[in-house]
Amino acid sequence: MLPRFALLVLAFSAMAPAAHATGTITCVDQDDRVALELSIGTLPVLKVVGGSIAVDDRMISIGDEGADAFAVGQAFRADGRLMVDFTDSNIEAVTARLRLEETGEARDFVTAGTFQLVGTGAYAVTCVGP
Template identity: 30%
Template sequence: MALVSPAQASGGLFCEGEGGSADIAMGRLVVMQVLGASVEIGGITYSTGPERGEGEPFAVGQAFAEGDDIMVDFVDPNFEDIIVSLRVRFDRATESFVGVLRSQTMQVDVTCMEG
């Protein structure tokens, strides 16, 4: 019998809070892979490509899932600076992910739902 925790599901993650949101498409087999994303934080929108909507270009620098934690860093197209980071943990009481979406100038508390 295999048990799957919420952080090991496939699909996407939509996070939002006052001043920011993130929409991340993910694939999960043995490891988590971010397939694309769009993020709005502090009035600036970022996108991994036109299929994810308009926005300043950014790329996935690294993405990890460990236990109930998901951690994603998005970088500039030259892979020189981290532009946006997402750190969330599954909260069993609310059955949602909660955490922080952070840019170089702003931090937003977010709640996330899988979809």
């Protein structure tokens, strides 16, 4: 039989909420036509846990339903590159692509790249965030 202390530890650990450490990447284009915000989990691999995209008057969020619904199809971050492909909610077609390059020197860091909304346009973006 487990000692009483071990049972208490197991009980309290089962009740504790899961830790979700996240960071946010925010990107815009110079003409203020595109605003993109992604919440990413701080895991050994890149995990996009939430986000929204605004292009002109169109606003899309991860998990929306209907014609503008989208999901994260795949995400990858390594060697100063970050790449995310967004798909329709059925994961049948890529609907948007984000490609970023990250570079830094001493305390100066820059993240920039392209965002493509399939069927609408491609945009040069600059970003801040982890």
